[in-house]
Amino acid sequence: MITFINWLVEPLKYEFMMRGMIAAILVGIVCAIVGTYVVLRGMAFFGDALAHTILPGIAIGYLITGGARDTLFWWALGTAIIAALGIGAISKQAEIKEDTAIGIIFAGMFALGIALISTVRSYAVDLSHFLFGDVLGVSTQSLWLIIIFGAIVLLTIAAFYKEFLTLSFDPILAATLRLPVNLLNNLLLGLIAVTVAVSLQTVGVALMVAMLVTPAATAYLLTQRLPVMMALAAFFAGMAGVIGLYLSYYLSIASGAAIVLTATVFFMLAFLWKRMKRI
Amino acid sequence: MYPHISHQKDKPILDVRGVSVRYNGRVALDDINFHLHVGERVAVVGPNGAGKSTLFKVVSGVLPSNAGVVTVSGSEPTVHSCIAYIPQRSQVDWNFPVSVADVVMMGRSAKLGPFNWPRKRDWDFVNQALKTVEIGDLSNRQISQLSGGQQQRMFIARALAQEAELMLMDEPLTGLDTPAQEGLLDLLDTLREQKVTVMVATHDLEQAAKHFDRIMLLNKKIVAFGEAAVVLHSDNLLHAYGGRFRTVEGKSGLLTVDDSCCDEGEHDHIH
Numbered sequence A: 001m002i003t004f005i006n007w008l009v010e011p012l013k014y015e016f017m018m019r020g021m022i023a024a025i026l027v028g029i030v031c032a033i034v035g036t037y038v039v040l041r042g043m044a045f046f047g048d049a050l051a052h053t054i055l056p057g058i059a060i061g062y063l064i065t066g067g068a069r070d071t072l073f074w075w076a077l078g079t080a081i082i083a084a085l086g087i088g089a090i091s092k093q094a095e096i097k098e099d100t101a102i103g104i105i106f107a108g109m110f111a112l113g114i115a116l117i118s119t120v121r122s123y124a125v126d127l128s129h130f131l132f133g134d135v136l137g138v139s140t141q142s143l144w145l146i147i148i149f150g151a152i153v154l155l156t157i158a159a160f161y162k163e164f165l166t167l168s169f170d171p172i173l174a175a176t177l178r179l180p181v182n183l184l185n186n187l188l189l190g191l192i193a194v195t196v197a198v199s200l201q202t203v204g205v206a207l208m209v210a211m212l213v214t215p216a217a218t219a220y221l222l223t224q225r226l227p228v229m230m231a232l233a234a235f236f237a238g239m240a241g242v243i244g245l246y247l248s249y250y251l252s253i254a255s256g257a258a259i260v261l262t263a264t265v266f267f268m269l270a271f272l273w274k275r276m277k278r279i
Numbered sequence B: 001m002y003p004h005i006s007h008q009k010d011k012p013i014l015d016v017r018g019v020s021v022r023y024n025g026r027v028a029l030d031d032i033n034f035h036l037h038v039g040e041r042v043a044v045v046g047p048n049g050a051g052k053s054t055l056f057k058v059v060s061g062v063l064p065s066n067a068g069v070v071t072v073s074g075s076e077p078t079v080h081s082c083i084a085y086i087p088q089r090s091q092v093d094w095n096f097p098v099s100v101a102d103v104v105m106m107g108r109s110a111k112l113g114p115f116n117w118p119r120k121r122d123w124d125f126v127n128q129a130l131k132t133v134e135i136g137d138l139s140n141r142q143i144s145q146l147s148g149g150q151q152q153r154m155f156i157a158r159a160l161a162q163e164a165e166l167m168l169m170d171e172p173l174t175g176l177d178t179p180a181q182e183g184l185l186d187l188l189d190t191l192r193e194q195k196v197t198v199m200v201a202t203h204d205l206e207q208a209a210k211h212f213d214r215i216m217l218l219n220k221k222i223v224a225f226g227e228a229a230v231v232l233h234s235d236n237l238l239h240a241y242g243g244r245f246r247t248v249e250g251k252s253g254l255l256t257v258d259d260s261c262c263d264e265g266e267h268d269h270i271h
Ligand SMILES: Nc1ncnc2c1ncn2[C@@H]1O[C@H](COP(=O)(O)OP(=O)(O)OP(=O)(O)O)[C@@H](O)[C@H]1O
Pocket: B023, B024, B027, B028, B046, B047, B048, B049, B050, B051, B052, B053, B054, B055, B266, B269, B270, B271
């Protein structure tokens, strides 16, 4: 018992572990709750595309500031919002199918980001942090940004809970009730964008979609009520953050990958449990 | 508050003038003209692709028309929150994680206004609506666990919670067994007392004749509109359904149409 407690406490002696732990839990919760809408509205591909599309913005920030991490958040945030509204507008046009259009833009922007970053000589480490996250490198200032913007996202979702629910379940009802449908749709895209910026340091652009989708999908297997789904998703995501970081510490695995793998194991367990229950 | 406008009592609840709709240049509705009085119930019949769903979307103000005007109690539909569009069941995600009461409460989102959460009064409203449609005991059920008839009743309850005065029901009878259909039609008759105006898209001419004040025979244009005895005339039916129909002498002595109807297949195009 004592040894187990020691095992748990030991990593927390380090301040960077402590900060990383808090960041992973907060980011997990925000991603999971926003992810509930991503899953219910079938926006997983959009989320993945959005995360990749912000890379050139991060790259420009990286080139201009010479790699200062704290300012990168703002570059990520700005690019994410522009990209979200841009992709939202593109998906409304009729010439090319929506997923094709998104695919073209997302791959192109991602390539542009990599090209820009690769102009710096020793770029490999920084690039891998952008792609896969670096939660143990979260500074106190970055942690505050995560707290503030995470809170903004959660409060907005609470404030527009019934509007988002109505719009997601039945857009025509939302329109006949004369809810501001376009505004709400763009607001939701904006929230996903902020979430992407907030999560950048934890899981990186390449693994982001897992945080948006996996915990919410796990919860969706286990409940048929939206508030419960949100709570469960937040719980699974927070747990994935904690367990993932311990795995990362003791087994020396990349932190972002460890978190995502833990979330994936939760999903598989829930999936098996549901299968067994049915038999 | 979200917009809500008071009604001009002397105006017809619904007035449609010269309305045409095209999708990418293809005509779906062509020069539609008609009006309805408060409390009327109208069946809209016509073959697949006749424009029934399109008409309902234009009337409810969610789809702009290419020409013509729709007015609801004297003003354009987009300022009213009293128009309920009840979707075809095939258009609904029945695995959405909500209960029956949650769905009915959605009908009150506009009345609640931004930032407000439902209060006791709103839950009372929801429970009353569920009682009216006789599924008061199902309020906590997940929506996927309802029968087809119960699903339709839930949407009617949602329209009541919305305090709808014009209800547009898109093929509510399709896919229900006969007792469920009869139950639903009886329920519509009881709504008559609440002065709700109802338009129902249906494929069943016999039920249309039996339960509705007027029948609109639609095929891009209004082929005929009036009482059943006049509208369900074989010339009109031939005009609306073309070669795809065969008349059968119905139980009530009316013609019944056996068109190639079904609700599968063609629906991926809707919104
Ligand atoms: N969003 C859309 N985009 C393009 N064409 C459409 C769209 N919605 C409907 N249409 C076309 O408009 C015509 C009328 O369709 P509508 O759905 O209104 O018919 P309907 O009478 O409701 O048919 P059904 O009995 O099959 O439900 C059809 O030819 C249909 O293919």
